[in-house]
Amino acid sequence: MSRQVTKTVQKVAQPIVEKEGLELVDIEYKKEGQNWFLRIFIDREEGGIDLDDCTRISEKLSEALDEADPIPGAYILEVSSPGVERPLKKEKDFRKAIGKNVYITTFEPIEGQKVFEGVLRHFDGTTLTVGEEEKSFEIPFDKVAKARLSVVF
Structure with a gap:
């Protein structure tokens, strides 16, 4: 289920992130304790991102995910930088x-x-x-x- 969720969320998130001039680095959907977390990692080609970028993407993505409703049940949305140990995927x-x-x-x-x-x-x-x-x-x-x-x- 987790892989299908991340694929579906990517289709929703990719255009939102790119429209803001940012890069969608990774998506993670997993259960920790009692809660499910949807983590979206974003970055900027040059210069990195700041809290305003994360907040803006979080708000737009939250609205789009509510509309598309790709995830059954409740989850916590987190949008952040991939950090210094950023994943290498592509x-x-x-x-x-x-x-x-x-x-x-x-x-x-x-x-x-x-x-x-x-x-x-x-x-x-x-x-x-x-x-x-x-x-x-x-x-x-x-x-x-x-x-x-x-x-x-």
Whole structure:
């Protein structure tokens, strides 16, 4: 059910977010405790977003979701920035992340492991190269289960 909800919400949210000159980064629908949460993550290509952006999108999206009624039952709508550990979902996300630290999990082991953390060195649309100069891994794009930017302290 969760996947269907996020697909339906994306159809409602995408035009609203894009009309405001923002990017729809991710949608999450999940139960935490007694409550269902619908989280919409937005960003701006350059410069990030602020509270006014989140409030404006939240109000417009809330109205559109009430009208479309794609979710049975009650839920809590949250609109926010994806944060510093932003998820990488689309090819363009990976291209923008070249040279940055990433955290990637794969559907199946590659060279004996399923978790990779390091600098995204290269992405050609089919293969990611992740790691440090002394050791790097070639990860097929279609084997990536989850990926996000990673903050290194």
